Amino acid sequence: MRRGASVADGGSGVPRAMSLGELNRAAAELWRELAPGSVVWLTGDLGAGKTTFVQAMAAAADAEPARSPSFALVHEYSSPHGLLVHADCYRLREPAEALDLDFDGLMRQARLLLIEWPEKAGEYAPPPDAHVALAHADDPQQRLLERVK
Ligand SMILES: Nc1ncnc2c1ncn2[C@@H]1O[C@H](COP(=O)(O)OP(=O)(O)OP(=O)(O)O)[C@@H](O)[C@H]1O
Numbered sequence: 001m002r003r004g005a006s007v008a009d010g011g012s013g014v015p016r017a018m019s020l021g022e023l024n025r026a027a028a029e030l031w032r033e034l035a036p037g038s039v040v041w042l043t044g045d046l047g048a049g050k051t052t053f054v055q056a057m058a059a060a061a062d063a064e065p066a067r068s069p070s071f072a073l074v075h076e077y078s079s080p081h082g083l084l085v086h087a088d089c090y091r092l093r094e095p096a097e098a099l100d101l102d103f104d105g106l107m108r109q110a111r112l113l114l115i116e117w118p119e120k121a122g123e124y125a126p127p128p129d130a131h132v133a134l135a136h137a138d139d140p141q142q143r144l145l146e147r148v149k
C-alpha cells in the first residue's frame, strides 16, 4: 500500500492493508470527516477488526464507555462531542429482532451510530453514511480495510 493511504477517499473500493496503528489513524480520520448524526456500517469476518475500529473511533472522539447498557448489543460512549453508540448485531437471530434495538431512538440520541454486522439486521439497519469493510490479510498483524462508501 502507498504510505499515508487514506480512508477518506470514500467508496474507492480499494482494500488497503493496514497495521493496527494505521487502522487507528484511519478511524481518527473518519471521525473527523463525519457529520453529526452519521451512521457507519462495519462489515467483515469474525476477528477482522470491526470492534477494534469502533474503539479507535471512540478514542479519536475522546470518548469513554458510558452507562452499562441495558441491552447487551448496544454500547454507549460519551464524548465531549456527544454520544457514540455502537450496536453489534452479530447475535441477532433474525432481522426482526433488530426492532428491539430501536435504531430510530438510537439515531436521535447519537452523534455517531456505528453498526457492526448490519447485515444481520437486514432491512432494519439504517442506511450508512460511511461503510468500512475489514478483512483478514496474509500477515496476521494486518487487516485489509476497504471504504465501501
Ligand atoms: N491491523 C489490525 N487491525 C485491526 N485489528 C487487528 C489488527 N491486527 C491485529 N488485530 C487484532 O485483531 C483482533 C480483531 O478483533 P475485533 O474484535 O476487533 O474483530 P471483530 O471484527 O469485531 O470480530 P467479531 O466479528 O468477532 O466481533 C483484535 O485482537 C485486534 O487487536
Ligand SMILES: [Mg+2]
Residues within 6 Å of the ligand: 050, 051, 052, 088, 116
Ligand atoms: Mg466485534
